[in-house]
Amino acid sequence: MAHPRQIPPLLLALTALVSVFMLAPIALSVLAGLVNNYSTGLASGLTLRWIGEVLDVYGGTVAASLLLALLCVAGSLLLGVPCAYALARSRSRWARLFEELLTLPVAVPGLATALALILAYGQLREFRQSFAFILVGHLVFTLPFMVRTVGAAFRRHELLALEEAARSLGASFGQRFIGVLMPAVLPAIVAGSLMVFTLSVGEFNLTWMLHTPLTRTLPVGLADSYASMRIEIGSAYTLVFLLVILPVLWGLQWLAHLIEKHHGT
Amino acid sequence: QNAICYNCPPEWADWASQIKAIKTKTGITVPPDNKNSGQSLAQMVAEKASPVADVTYLGVTFAIQAQKEGVVTAYKPAGWADIPEGLKDPQGHWFTIHSGTMGFMVNVDALKGKPVPKSWADLLKPDYKGLIGYLDPASAFVGYVGAVAVNQARGGTLDNFTPGIDYFKALQKNEPIVPKQTAYARVLSGEIAILLDYDFNAYRARYKDKANVQFVIPAEGTLVVPYVMSQVANAPHADNAHKVLDFVLSDEGQALWANAYLRPVRANAMPKEIQARFLPASEYARAKTVDYGKMAAVQKGFSDRYLKDVQ
Amino acid sequence: MELERTRVDVIDCAKTYADGTRGLQPTTLSIEPGEVLALLGPSGCGKTTLLRLIAGLETPDAGSRILFGGEDVTALAIERRGIGMVFQHYALFPQMSVAANIGYGLRIRGVPLDEQRRTVGELVDLVRLGGLENKRPAELSGGQRQRVALARAVAVRPRVLLLDEPLTALDAKLKESLRDELAELLRRLHITAIHVTHDQQEALAIADRLAVMQAGRIVQVGDGETLYRRPGHPFVAAFLGRVNTLKRDTQALMRNLLPLGGLLLECPPARAGQSALLVRPEDIEIGPLQSGAGQAVVQRRSFLGDRVQLTLSLTDQALLQAEVPRDHPAQVGDTVGIRIVPERLMPCEEAV
Amino acid sequence: MELERTRVDVIDCAKTYADGTRGLQPTTLSIEPGEVLALLGPSGCGKTTLLRLIAGLETPDAGSRILFGGEDVTALAIERRGIGMVFQHYALFPQMSVAANIGYGLRIRGVPLDEQRRTVGELVDLVRLGGLENKRPAELSGGQRQRVALARAVAVRPRVLLLDEPLTALDAKLKESLRDELAELLRRLHITAIHVTHDQQEALAIADRLAVMQAGRIVQVGDGETLYRRPGHPFVAAFLGRVNTLKRDTQALMRNLLPLGGLLLECPPARAGQSALLVRPEDIEIGPLQSGAGQAVVQRRSFLGDRVQLTLSLTDQALLQAEVPRDHPAQVGDTVGIRIVPERLMPCEEAV
Amino acid sequence: MSSTSRLLGACAAPAAAFFSAFWLLPVVRLFALPAEKGWATYFAVLTDGRYLHSLLNTLGLSLAVTLATLVLGGLVGITLARQRFAGKPLLLSLLTLPLSFPGVIIGFFIILLGGRQGLVADVTEWLGLGRTTFAYGLTGLFFGYLYFSLPRAIATYTAAATAMDPQLEEAARSLGASRWRVARDVWIPELAQTTLACGAIVFATSMGAFGTAFTLASKFEVLPITLYNEFTNYANFALAASLSITLGIITWLSLFLARHAAGPAAAGA
Numbered sequence A: 001m002a003h004p005r006q007i008p009p010l011l012l013a014l015t016a017l018v019s020v021f022m023l024a025p026i027a028l029s030v031l032a033g034l035v036n037n038y039s040t041g042l043a044s045g046l047t048l049r050w051i052g053e054v055l056d057v058y059g060g061t062v063a064a065s066l067l068l069a070l071l072c073v074a075g076s077l078l079l080g081v082p083c084a085y086a087l088a089r090s091r092s093r094w095a096r097l098f099e100e101l102l103t104l105p106v107a108v109p110g111l112a113t114a115l116a117l118i119l120a121y122g123q124l125r126e127f128r129q130s131f132a133f134i135l136v137g138h139l140v141f142t143l144p145f146m147v148r149t150v151g152a153a154f155r156r157h158e159l160l161a162l163e164e165a166a167r168s169l170g171a172s173f174g175q176r177f178i179g180v181l182m183p184a185v186l187p188a189i190v191a192g193s194l195m196v197f198t199l200s201v202g203e204f205n206l207t208w209m210l211h212t213p214l215t216r217t218l219p220v221g222l223a224d225s226y227a228s229m230r231i232e233i234g235s236a237y238t239l240v241f242l243l244v245i246l247p248v249l250w251g252l253q254w255l256a257h258l259i260e261k262h263h264g265t
Numbered sequence B: 001q002n003a004i005c006y007n008c009p010p011e012w013a014d015w016a017s018q019i020k021a022i023k024t025k026t027g028i029t030v031p032p033d034n035k036n037s038g039q040s041l042a043q044m045v046a047e048k049a050s051p052v053a054d055v056t057y058l059g060v061t062f063a064i065q066a067q068k069e070g071v072v073t074a075y076k077p078a079g080w081a082d083i084p085e086g087l088k089d090p091q092g093h094w095f096t097i098h099s100g101t102m103g104f105m106v107n108v109d110a111l112k113g114k115p116v117p118k119s120w121a122d123l124l125k126p127d128y129k130g131l132i133g134y135l136d137p138a139s140a141f142v143g144y145v146g147a148v149a150v151n152q153a154r155g156g157t158l159d160n161f162t163p164g165i166d167y168f169k170a171l172q173k174n175e176p177i178v179p180k181q182t183a184y185a186r187v188l189s190g191e192i193a194i195l196l197d198y199d200f201n202a203y204r205a206r207y208k209d210k211a212n213v214q215f216v217i218p219a220e221g222t223l224v225v226p227y228v229m230s231q232v233a234n235a236p237h238a239d240n241a242h243k244v245l246d247f248v249l250s251d252e253g254q255a256l257w258a259n260a261y262l263r264p265v266r267a268n269a270m271p272k273e274i275q276a277r278f279l280p281a282s283e284y285a286r287a288k289t290v291d292y293g294k295m296a297a298v299q300k301g302f303s304d305r306y307l308k309d310v311q
Numbered sequence C, D: 001m002e003l004e005r006t007r008v009d010v011i012d013c014a015k016t017y018a019d020g021t022r023g024l025q026p027t028t029l030s031i032e033p034g035e036v037l038a039l040l041g042p043s044g045c046g047k048t049t050l051l052r053l054i055a056g057l058e059t060p061d062a063g064s065r066i067l068f069g070g071e072d073v074t075a076l077a078i079e080r081r082g083i084g085m086v087f088q089h090y091a092l093f094p095q096m097s098v099a100a101n102i103g104y105g106l107r108i109r110g111v112p113l114d115e116q117r118r119t120v121g122e123l124v125d126l127v128r129l130g131g132l133e134n135k136r137p138a139e140l141s142g143g144q145r146q147r148v149a150l151a152r153a154v155a156v157r158p159r160v161l162l163l164d165e166p167l168t169a170l171d172a173k174l175k176e177s178l179r180d181e182l183a184e185l186l187r188r189l190h191i192t193a194i195h196v197t198h199d200q201q202e203a204l205a206i207a208d209r210l211a212v213m214q215a216g217r218i219v220q221v222g223d224g225e226t227l228y229r230r231p232g233h234p235f236v237a238a239f240l241g242r243v244n245t246l247k248r249d250t251q252a253l254m255r256n257l258l259p260l261g262g263l264l265l266e267c268p269p270a271r272a273g274q275s276a277l278l279v280r281p282e283d284i285e286i287g288p289l290q291s292g293a294g295q296a297v298v299q300r301r302s303f304l305g306d307r308v309q310l311t312l313s314l315t316d317q318a319l320l321q322a323e324v325p326r327d328h329p330a331q332v333g334d335t336v337g338i339r340i341v342p343e344r345l346m347p348c349e350e351a352v
Numbered sequence E: 001m002s003s004t005s006r007l008l009g010a011c012a013a014p015a016a017a018f019f020s021a022f023w024l025l026p027v028v029r030l031f032a033l034p035a036e037k038g039w040a041t042y043f044a045v046l047t048d049g050r051y052l053h054s055l056l057n058t059l060g061l062s063l064a065v066t067l068a069t070l071v072l073g074g075l076v077g078i079t080l081a082r083q084r085f086a087g088k089p090l091l092l093s094l095l096t097l098p099l100s101f102p103g104v105i106i107g108f109f110i111i112l113l114g115g116r117q118g119l120v121a122d123v124t125e126w127l128g129l130g131r132t133t134f135a136y137g138l139t140g141l142f143f144g145y146l147y148f149s150l151p152r153a154i155a156t157y158t159a160a161a162t163a164m165d166p167q168l169e170e171a172a173r174s175l176g177a178s179r180w181r182v183a184r185d186v187w188i189p190e191l192a193q194t195t196l197a198c199g200a201i202v203f204a205t206s207m208g209a210f211g212t213a214f215t216l217a218s219k220f221e222v223l224p225i226t227l228y229n230e231f232t233n234y235a236n237f238a239l240a241a242s243l244s245i246t247l248g249i250i251t252w253l254s255l256f257l258a259r260h261a262a263g264p265a266a267a268g269a
């Protein structure tokens, strides 16, 4: 006789089913990466052999992807945060136009962006063959996410008042940007960084076109292994991906939570 | 020290061993690369102004096209003289390093008791529904070879692809898997039970990876095709490219191919015990050659027709 | 704390926003040194606009001038005007402690550390926040936050203190007690202050003088009692408290009389020619029915605690609201006598 | 509109939330048919909890019983209790017009279309929304929305009408005028109604009886005048209006006297033994210094419009707040006489 | 206040320069590319049956995925928002985890589920129905796209349903509304904005999804794969550019709609 209404069992069943659909493949692939023979299953015994083989063949891609993602976060912070501030404060039509343009790389297929980059800068051989080429592609793609997330924070009404308060107390632009605005948008910066990091680590569409055999990233390696390797190796590689991205994801989420609590907004 | 090779996949033709050998013998690192022949060619064309690759490994018809596009340059490696005429470009734009015979690579376990198919016609039987795979004939060289083979076997010619196209149309009923890159591992894992592939991959699976894999030369006949290498025009590391090309044609390199069940282009390199593991010569008698120049010339026409009619 | 006392002159100040809205019509206003002025008016009347112009947060239209102690500051950026500001939602820096918030302006100015500490300590005492120095704004109650904001604004010894509805965010009971506290504090600081509010009780309690605004204009300026008792404008009369409207027909008008429950009240000559007059509920006297009083029937009696509100029906006027002391004997249905001292009648049309 | 008049009995009702919070201590309360009862108390005291228990939106603890007209509805879901509810933010369906909102409950019940239309029309007239039938809630002012919510709740002829702070979302000026309007309407409908508020003025103006709550309990129930004048509890006294606390030393206590600016006031016998007493600001009389009056000095004088608030310092008491009529002559610094009618002194400790 | 605008200009300059150099200029060049082969190239997607077919495939698939995602995500999101149980935060965090997976992984997951050796095949064989595989066809793509769209929808709907004013539902119930009426009159109108925003984003993502289709190497050709093939297999840059333009316009339009019709709900998408 509980008055607050019960959820119909049908909905609960559906939720369970969807959860299984979402989680089973993750579990399967973790399992497959750890057993000796996938078709025999657990009976064939557990092993770290496949993971060893993955690290052997694709180990470099893990480090490359992590480094790339960190650089991408750093770059999008340096470029994106001031830009987000400018766009949030400017009332000019040019700013609105630029903002709209900035979101286009999200809409235009990654393949097209990559194609354009190759056609425009492919003949700069050193550049083309270095990770910098991929980094540029990732930056172009992730910048709008950073600008949008941080920009929304800059636009908040309280922040306008905070900035005015700092001005009324005599703070110069630099002082209020560093001392007042940055701490206030820190949660958004962390959220933006998290987004940029995961986007960059998982980026495939652009990277598949931009990479050369010497500049392979984790998803490129994954695609390779899926296309031509044993299912166990592909699974082990997926497991490695999870092991790489999960701590970072949860760490940053925890950090965001901490900041949020600290600021008590 | 790098030499970038387009289309040197470690899971194909035992490039893995070859790459290792190159590294130990010449000190040059060849990073693995998973493109197929068509993709390699396209990439080289795209990068023509500023190539990334130094060497490339292609099915013969793609090499002929690459030569036309001007993306490969002439180089005559050591051992050039041993390559039979017809299996190399007279100027050295491409030259064969080994050859393979098209057939069925069959994972017997994955058939789950169904009989091993013996002919092109067998594959059309509903029994094999969901079990067959072949690489994209419009893109991968091995796919195109399979198409030419079945076309010839069913009475077509390089001027008449209708029997081949009809065959693929009929094959769609069995819901084949059509990957774009080499699918060796998927056969091993049983994901694909019957793959249109070369003898060398099947033997490697059987003898090296100890899988219950059989190679079948279809009763109606099939095709032998050469695989070639070229130096990329304006290669960034031309010196390294030469060393790599020299090595793959050296005795040592050729022996490695033979050990991987690829027929080395320099015939003296085939050891006896390896030869014994091949199917008997009587079976291989059904494997024919064709005019590879012509095969290259009609490829575009076939691809267009395949894309239009089969897909 | 010794604070400067600066005279503020606003001369022909107007503001047209980018979208064409006229936020403020040309306005001239002076605030004496040490005076607390309230800007009072309904929502959208331009109070915040005027305050932000004085602060330097908005650029006024050409021709406007703002003087602080005779010095023209119109072109000066807010950072250099030497003002202190308290915002509606306080705008405290969330990541800083109470002490760091209060000391922010001093840090910015590079004041030596021990002087900073001394000033902050003094202010913490002044606004009675002792013991809370290391808390963060989020951990404070609304009233405490408001006091931090005030301390932060005065820490830099501003020439002028500007407050934009500093009590609006608080709940009713708290607002009432903080109102008195703020009034007390401003008087103790004796600083020139401009206080924006739309609550007449608040303005009356806090300010020395009130400027009542309507639709971008200042309608009347004066001290609270003058505005309440002798409003120059019916808008001011209605905004500062409840009013009843009394009508009279042409005949009564001609003889300057007011019909009031059968009685014809003689109006002061100043009210001649005005067809409607205003009267406040507490200016309606209710007593026994006797000569010299009109006749009214009590329709409703609401006990409001400290007083009782009576709704009266008269034969010759619309329903009237009267407020009488809480022990008044009138009950619903009673017929009572009604009287108004004629001097308490206020004009209903704009005085020119 | 003819509405049913139902008696509501709440018997030993308690609520413990899932997290262990005791939202309501065991409470018994009866509301007479047709009566308007106000639940009054500070934030978090359990007003909403009690209202939602009566509505059927929360499940009470075991042993609780709720009767509507004698029928036990404790186990009945809200859909079938036959109540009407008005929420703090009105909870109007944003996508529906005013008419559709008001008619929603009738549509649910499958009432024939023309009867629906007639009832809605009647209600639109009742709450004076004529002409707005086809507007959407977003296009209405706060006061209009509040009236739509009320009309929607009574359209289904509920047995009991429940209102949870229906005026809180409005601004001060509007609140005051809608308060009277709502009181009027409830009286006209003559329906059993329970009205939750934390504003004592609102409760006094609207309700027939008030139940004052504190920390999950009902402290006192009664009509407004009784609670205001004879509070059974200092909490009730302070919650219904401002109070001053007066202290007396043991000597004065023993003789039941109260020191008041040099005077020793004799207290009623009922106040004997109470070391502190309460008095309301308007019960402090200020006059010329004369015999029979204590002596006080005016510290501050705040003009509040309809009255003047004086802050007084006495030699033998803490600062006192007194409210006098607005024409009172006392000025800051004046020494004045202070008197309190002893019967107006209220107890400061809980009466047992 | 030109000093302010100068300041803002300086803040935006690095990003603007970078963006112009590495996206705007290259893409403008790319968009000019099809013109070299004649203006008709821009319309190849409409005039050539194969491309048109691929476009229609993609549109149909994306619409179906969007619909399924909204229905499933909405129901699950609402359920999760309302149901209290231990481990709910963990489940929510696990369910949204796939947001950070590249498409290739999701393709692989579908192979694990619906491939010849997949879980579904094992289950159907055990049930005596033979080995059912769906990974390499339309069904595989559909489930793959569903897999990467669902987390976003579930997260969005859970947040929206949690933020929803419970009083609206209580008001409807106090007036006697049944479960269905509450859903119809309160939930659906309240979640309409979220649905629009979320739907547009899911649609746009599905239109542009490449990694999943690439891994599944499905016979069912979608536009990104067609585009990729034109570029990598046949070196047909002009056509690839033309297809990119088409795809870009469609996805941009739907994202634009999401942002402007639904405002903040779509922010950060």
Ligand SMILES: Nc1ncnc2c1ncn2[C@@H]1O[C@H](COP(=O)(O)OP(=O)(O)OP(=O)(O)O)[C@@H](O)[C@H]1O
Pocket (backbone or CB within 6 Å): C017, C018, C019, C021, C022, C023, C024, C041, C042, C043, C044, C045, C046, C047, C048, C049, C050, C198
């Ligand atoms: N930035 C702006 N752009 C355009 N119009 C504005 C802007 N700020 C205010 N206005 C308009 O100027 C007028 C005065 O606004 P202002 O904020 O000064 O009113 P206010 O008296 O402070 O009202 P409130 O009591 O609601 O704060 C209003 O009509 C308002 O809509």
Ligand SMILES: Nc1ncnc2c1ncn2[C@@H]1O[C@H](COP(=O)(O)OP(=O)(O)OP(=O)(O)O)[C@@H](O)[C@H]1O
Pocket (backbone or CB within 6 Å): D017, D018, D019, D021, D022, D023, D024, D041, D042, D043, D044, D045, D046, D047, D048, D049, D050, D198
């Ligand atoms: N769903 C809930 N879960 C746990 N505790 C609750 C819940 N709802 C209310 N409470 C607690 O129960 C107590 C009474 O709350 P209630 O909402 O009834 O107060 P109220 O008098 O209506 O206050 P307000 O004036 O702020 O609305 C409070 O301590 C509150 O924190």
Ligand SMILES: [Mg+2]
Pocket (backbone or CB within 6 Å): C047, C048, C049
């Ligand atoms: Mg304002």
Ligand SMILES: [Mg+2]
Pocket (backbone or CB within 6 Å): D047, D048, D049
């Ligand atoms: Mg409440």
